[in-house]
Amino acid sequence: MIVGTAGHIDHGKTTLVRALTGVDTDRLKEEKARGISIELGYAYAPLANGDVLGFIDVPGHEKLVHTMAAGASGIDFGLLVVAADDGVMPQTREHLAILALLGVTRGAVALTKTDRADDARQAAVRAEIAALAAGTFLQGAPVFGVCASAAGDEGAAALKAHLHEQAQAMPQRGRDGLFRLAVDRVFTLPGHGTVVTGTAHAGEVRAGDEAAGLLLMPAGTRVRVRGIHAQNQPSETGVAGQRCALNLAGIDKNAIARGDWIADERCFLPSRHVDVALTLLASADAPVRAWSPLHVHIGAARHVAHAVPLSAESIGAGQSGWVQLVFDEPVCAMPGDRYIVRNAQATRTVGGGRVLDPNAPDRKRRSTARLQWLRALSDMLDGGSLRPVLEQAALGLDDAALQRLTGQPVRSVQAPEGALWIEARTEQAPRTLILAAHWDALRARIEQALASVHQGAPDEPGPD
Structure with missing residues (x-):
């Protein structure tokens, strides 16, 4: 603890x-x-x-x-x-x-x-x-x-x-998630090199694991952990919920800053547009309107962003709603991550909430389809099932998207009842998880389109 x-x-x-x-x-x-x-x-x-x-x-x-x-x-x-x-x-x-x-x-x-x-x-x-x-x-x-x-x-x-x-x-946190550690300190230790410290938010890391696939994010620089102290003790592993010091090989401390992540390469797709659920404190000094500037604290990082209300024209003190945060530079987050916001002068904490979609679009962000998607993500975070988001994903979700949404390796993703895995045509391509009803609808559309082609050109071999 x-x-x-x-x-x-x-x-x-x-x-x-x-x-x-x-x-x-x-x-x-x-x-x-x-x-x-x-x-x-x-x-x-x-x-x-x-x-x-x-x-x-x-x-x-x-x-x-x-x-x-x-x-x-x-x-x-x-x-x-x-x-x-x-x-x-x-x-x-x-x-x-x-x-x-x-x-x-x-x-x-x-x-x-x-x-x-x-x-x-x-x-x-x-x-x-x-x-x-x-x-x-x-x-x-x-x-x-x-x-x-x-x-x-x-x-x-x-x-x-x-x-x-x-x-x-206190029960132990699960170790089966994708590893990520929020860096809150970086320094050089004589005889060892670069060391970062932080709290492991998920997963497990092993010293010397050449196949770990860890990146410094959002830079995307590959890193290797050669030594670990967990809860101030030498250890072969660091796991979710522990304070960890990671001795990194092959990277200078000046390349790392507080707020960066050491993370499994499957965790993050850095983005400037992040859709969130926001609650303003009753003590907030101003409502959040279109393009309100805010200081956002997420993980160990602090960023400046502009808010775009999605579910209402504005959010007042003591109210909640959905907002898109538009950052000046790409940031890393996962669904369910908690954050706080401070006012434009960074003198007062005015609210906070949780991340819904860390890779939101910058266009049609208030469309009916988008709001339904955000509702589905919120339901997923509350209930733990993928079914709500799969209901809104007519084309299904591939391995990479599923891992970023759940924070789990794809082998641990539980397909809800009524969903099926569609294997890729090549070994290199990802699989897709889709509801059977959506798959049947896609197949029916394809069959209908083929029938129309053959009816219009019965002597042709068909579309390529």
């Missing part, structure tokens, strides 16, 4: 992580001089069952929310940190909104700096936290009073025990 901290600046997130793990996640000289986190920090703690609990410590400053979002994209458990003397503050609210928009469903609250507040003040802040958490994934979550700077603090010990219990009870 990966725990991500969240909360306002100077509410004690880094001190709390140190109390829970013994690791100081502030590694930069400037961070130690200023006493605040500037970059993402990482710490790990062993569990009784042999697993390792990972922590991502995020900065709390309002100008560093983009860094926070990069770290939060891969967490399993949100740990909201609220100082007892300050109470709920602006970034407390924004960070909680970000976690909710990114689909985090499990969490707890740490009420820190309890040595600076009397019982009445602590009770008042607990009431603030309860009001803030109402209607979110933290509603009813435990609140641990903590004085993290005190050795042997009982609150920190109780929180640590709770996190360990939650981690050991």
